[in-house]
Amino acid sequence: MGRWERKDVPHKGWICVDYYDLHANGEVGYATCEMCNNERIRYIHIMRHESYAKELKVGCICAEKMADDYVGPKSREKLLKNRSIRRKNWLKRNWRQSSRGNDYLNVDGHNVTIFPDKNRAEHWKFKIDDDFSLKSYVEKNQAKIAAFDALMKKRE
Numbered sequence: 395m396g397r398w399e400r401k402d403v404p405h406k407g408w409i410c411v412d413y414y415d416l417h418a419n420g421e422v423g424y425a426t427c428e429m430c431n432n433e434r435i436r437y438i439h440i441m442r443h444e445s446y447a448k449e450l451k452v453g454c455i456c457a458e459k460m461a462d463d464y465v466g467p468k469s470r471e472k473l474l475k476n477r478s479i480r481r482k483n484w485l486k487r488n489w490r491q492s493s494r495g496n497d498y499l500n501v502d503g504h505n506v507t508i509f510p511d512k513n514r515a516e517h518w519k520f521k522i523d524d525d526f527s528l529k530s531y532v533e534k535n536q537a538k539i540a541a542f543d544a545l546m547k548k549r550e
């Protein structure tokens with residue numbers, strides 16, 4: 395049962411500092427919960443404890459026990475699941491073309507534009523309003539997905 399069996403690891407009093415979907419950005423596969431060693435977690439809750447040096451990446455069930463919170467982790471996981479559905483539909487949305495020939499989308503009061511990276515041939519970047527992506531992407535669709543994730547971050 396991994397860290398649950400260890401006396402040097404606190405069992406309660408953890409707080410969640412961040413959470414994410416492992417499959418965001420097109421990754422596949424699963425992670426291992428650092429608390430119970432369950433090997434099939436996809437929605438990761440990053441937990442921190444004031445008297446433990448390492449942050450632990452854990453699944454929903456462990457996050458609930460560690461924080462003694464049986465509402466928060468489930469609602470975070472639900473949010474990530476909804477986001478995953480929206481992400482799948484994102485590429486199918488009605489992208490339009492700007493006068494420069496760049497794909498763009500106006501969504502929730504933001505303008506999302508995909509454009510070729512001037513400094514790297516055959517790479518794509520995105521911008522949301524006036525915020526430009528730091529990274530560039532080989533596939534245009536990767537840039538679109540990254541734009542989606544950045545948009546979701548803005549909203550949090």
Ligand SMILES: [Zn+2]
Nearest residue numbers: 427430453456
């Ligand atoms: Zn676990």
